[in-house]
Amino acid sequence: MGEVSNVISSLSEIHADASVPRNVRIRIESVMNTLNENAELPIKVNKILNELDEIAGDVNLESYTRTQIWNLMSLLEKL
16 A cells, blocks of 8 residues: 555645646546545556546646656556
8 A cells, every 4th residue: 555655645746736737636636535435446546547647638737747647657557
């Protein structure tokens, strides 16, 4: 569960960043809520990867934030 804690921490950092568009922060919050659900980990990871992929495609996202999201996706794929 250490990796999940790292993912939640990174998501919290992105969520707290004022330069991230509000619609993206709302979606990041949704992803964090999904991580805290009582579902099986592979199911949660699949849902989160789909959501993060959509978020990464947002044209209003700064490139460094997009890179953070891609890094999170890489971490999640290892779970």
